[in-house]
Amino acid sequence: MGKSKRNSPKPGGNRAQRLAERRAALEQAAQAVTRPFEGLAAECDLVALQEFVPSATATLKLVAGAGAERPVVLGTVLPGAVAALVRAGDEPTGYVGAQVQYRGADPSADLAASILWTQSAEPGDSLSDPAAVAGGPRLTEVIDPGADLDITVHQDFDWWVPAGVEPDPQVAATIEQARQAIMPSARLAVGPDAIGAPWWVDAGEKAHLRWVRPESEDALMLALARVHAAGGLGLGEGSRFAGSFRTHGVLVPVFDLDRERHADEWIKPAMEFGVRLAEALASDAPLSSDERRSRDGLRSRQVTLR
Incomplete structure (x- = not known):
C-alpha cells in the first residue's frame, strides 16, 4: 500500500505564516473606516475619483492654519500610482493621488497625510506610501469640508507633465500607454x-x-x-x-x-x-x-x- 500523504507538507509555504497573514488581513479589515469621506460636501465625487474615474484633477481648498500653504491638486492617479509628489516651478505645487499603490485602513487619513507631506517636501520629491498615523489628521481637518470640488475631467494624462515641458521619451511612452487604456x-x-x-x-x-x-x-x-x-x-x-x-x-x-x-x-x-x-x-x-x-x-x- 502507498504511504499516506495526510501528514505530508502541503505546497504554498509555511502554515503558520499563512495564518499570520490571514489574521493581519482580518485585523486590517476590522480597522477599516466604513465611510471615510463622511462630513465632506465633496464626499460623492471623492468616492468616484478613488474608485472609477480614469483621469481628472481638482485644486483643493485647504483649511487655513492646518499647516498647508502650498497649492495642492488632487489627481485620480499620479505617475507610478504614488501617493503624492511636488512639481517644481516658480510656485511649487503639490499633487496627491486618489488611486494609489498602497492604501491604508482610512483613505481620508491617507489623503490628509499626503497633503501635509507636500508642504515640506522638496520639488521633484515623490511619496510612495503616506503611512498615515493612527489618530492623526483626517481630510476634514485639512481641506474645507463645505467646499465642492471644481473638477477638470481629462481624456488623457498630459497633465502629468507641466505645460510647455517636453517629456523625455520614457515618460512620453508611459503617458501614451495610459492614454490608450483610458475610457472617455x-x-x-x-x-x-x-x-x-x-x-x-x-x-x-x-x-x-x-x-x-x-x-x-x-x-x-x-x-x-x-x-x-x-x-x-x-x-x-x-x-x-x-x-x-x-x-x-x-x-x-x-x-x-x-x-x-x-x-x-x-x-x-x-x-x-x-x-x-x-x-x-x-x-x-x-x-x-x-x-x-x-x-x-x-x-x-x-x-x-x-
Missing part, C-alpha cells in the same frame, strides 16, 4: 440642487452612468424600490438599470446606456430621474407588496467593492 468619462452637470455625483463613462461595448449617492443604504434602497415599482427606474430609451454597488460606505446605482448617444444627451433624463428619486426618498408610506418585491430584487443585484 464625464461628470454630468445635472443642476446645482442635484444630490450625489453622476458620472458617465464609455466602457467600450456600452456606456454607463454611475451615480454615487450620499443617502443611507436602507433609505436609498426603499426609494429605488418605489421608483422601480412605479416603472420609473431608468433614464428612458436606450437605458437599463443594471444594479448597484457599495463602496466607501455609500451606494452607487448603475445604469447601462446606449453608447451612441453623447454624455450630454443623458443630462435631462438624469435630472428627471433625480426628481423621481427625491420624491420617493421623501415618502414615509409603508411599502406596497409590489414595492417589497422590487426591493428584494434590487438587493439581489448588489455587490460590494473592497
